[in-house]
Amino acid sequence: MAEEVTFKCLRCGYTYKGTYDRKVPEERECPKCGSNSVRPLPKGKGD
C-alpha cells in the first residue's frame, strides 16, 4: 500500500515528501542532485 514518507538523498542530503509503496518499486531520482541513492526514511525518522 502506498504511504506518505520522507525521502532522503544519500548523496546531497536533500529531503522531500512523497508516496512510497514497497510492493511497487519505482525508479527514484533526487530532485536536487539527480542521484538515485534516494532512501525512504523509516517512520518517525523523517518527520
Add this chain to the structure above:
Amino acid sequence: MDVGRHPKIKLLAYSEIEEITGYIGNFHVKVRKKARYVDEIACTACGECVKVCPVVKPDEHQLGLATRKAIYIPFAQAVPASYLIDMEDCLGNNPIACGACAEVCDPRAIDYDQKDEILELDVGVAIVATGMDVCDPTILDEYRYTKYENVITSWEFEILTGPGYVTRGELLRPTDRKVPKSIAFVQCVGSRAERRGNPYCSNICCMNTIKDTLYLKEHHPEIDCTVFYMDIRAFGKGYEELYKRSKEVGVKYIRGIPGDIVEDRKTRNLVLTVENTTTGKIQRHEFEMVVLSIGVIPRPDTETVQRLLTLSKAADGFLMETHYQLNPIDAPTGGVFLAGCCESPKDIKASVIQASGAASRAETLLSAGKVKVEAITSEVIPDLCKACGICVDVCPYGSITVDRKAKTPASIVEAACKGCGTCGAECRFDALRMRHFTDDQIIAMIDAMFEERPEEKVCIFACNWCSYGGADLAGLSRMQYPPSGRVIRTMCSGRVAEKFVWHAFRKGAPVVLISGCHFADCHYIDANRWTQKRVEKLWDKMEQKGIRPERLQLEWISAAEAVKWTRVMHAVEELRKTVTREEIEETMRILSEEKGK
C-alpha cells in the same frame, strides 16, 4: 495472402491469446477464437448479406471516414476473405431480431448460434508482431485537429487516397469536396518532442510524406505542396533519390515547424504561422488543406503482450530486444522473437528484415529440436534448500518451481533461466549457486580488492548490460574520473547479495556502490527492482548497526550514460574522502564481532 494459403501455416484470425505458460520449446497457449457467426469456409464473400443488413456503423478500419454494416469484412485484403457479424452491432441473435443476412445467404454460411472457442496449442517458439499505433495530434492544440475539418492526419490522408475509399483514390477537401489547390504537410507531429508527444523520432514519417507528395504530384501536378520540417531523415536505400525527386517535381520544403494554424472562416483555408529557421523570419502561408504527419506510438495492449510472455518494455514503451545491436530480434525470454514496430518504429523494409530474421531464428530452434542453454544459469543445491519459495517469487522468468507444502527442494528449468542471479542473491540458505558468478568468486574478488590500502578504494558492483557499458563508453570517450573505483561486474545488479556488501565493509570498504540499468532498460525484465528493495533494507540495517547509510550508494546508469558514470565516480570519490580511517575500523569491528557471534 500467401500466409493464408500456406499448407503449413494455421492462421487464427479474429482470435486472442488468453494465456501462455511454459518455456522455450514447450509453450502452451490458450487462444480464444471469437465467434464470427459466419462459417468462414462456407462463406463465398459474395456480399449479398451486406446489401440487406440494416445496421450502419462507422468503419473502424477507415477511421470512421466510411461506414460498414453489422456484417462486414474488416478490410479488402482480409484473410480469410469471409464475412463476420459484430454481435454488438447486430440487432440481436438471441432471439434473432432481424435475420435478413441469413435469408439471402445462398451457401447458408450464417450461424447465429456460433460460440467462442477455446483452442489449446503446444508451440516451441513465439514471434511477437503486434505492430504499433499512431499518436493523437489533439495533444498539440495549436494545430486545431478536429476543430478545423481541413486539418487531417497522415493516416487519414492514406485512407482518403486509398483505392478502397469512396472517391477511389481522389483526394477531396473535406469542406467542399473539391480537389485542393494547395496542401501543407507538417512533420514530426508528436515526435521528437520533450514535453508534448514522444522524445523519439518515429522513423517513418519523413519518407511517408515524401511518398504522399509524389503521389499527389503524379495525379495533380498543379497542387501546390509544401512540407514543414525540422530536418528530413531520408537515410535508407533509394530514399535520398525520392526526396530529390519530390523537390524536382516542385514540392517545397520549408525548415520550420508551424506554431499556429488559423482558419479563414469564409474560404475555410488555413493560415500557418512558422519561423523559417533557414532565414530566421516569421512567415505566414495559406493552404487549402493541412496534413499532420503523426508519429508512431506503442500499441495500448503492449502491456498485455508483455505480461503474457514475460517481456521487457523499454523507456519509450516499445518491447525490448535482448541487445539493441548484437541481438535485436530475440526477446529476453527464451524462444520469443520480435518483429516489426512492436519493438521500435520502423518502415516496411526494416520490418520485413526483422520478421525474416525472427522466422529464421524460430526455424533454427525448431529444426534443431534442442537449445543451447546459457552458460550462466542458476543451480539448486538440494541439501541446503528449505523450500521457502523466495526464489520462485523473485525469478523474473518463472524458471523456478518449488513445492512449499511438500518441502521438496526448488528446481530450475535451465532452458528458461537467463542467469540474472536474483534468486542466488535472495536465497537466505545459500541453496542457489550462480554458475560463473558464484558467491566464492565474488567474495574472492572483494578480498583481493581490499588486500591493500582499503581506505583508498570504492567497491563498485556494475551490471553487465548497462552500467559496465557506461563505464566502457566513458573509457572509450577518454573521460576523466578518479581512479579509486574498483569494479566487480555481475550480469545484473539483482545478483548483488546483501552478504557481498557486508563483506566489502568488513574488509574495509569506505564506500560501496551498486549500479544497474534504469528500470525501463532492465535486461532481466524487472530483476533490478529487487536490487532497489535489497538496498533499501541494507540502508535500514546499516543505520541500526551504527554505520552511515550514505556509504552504500545506488545508481542507475545506462550503457549510453558515460557522462553520468563519470559524474557518479566523482561523487563517490568525494564521499570516500569523508570516511575516516576510524570510521572504517569501527565498521570493520562491528561487522566482525557480529560475524563471530
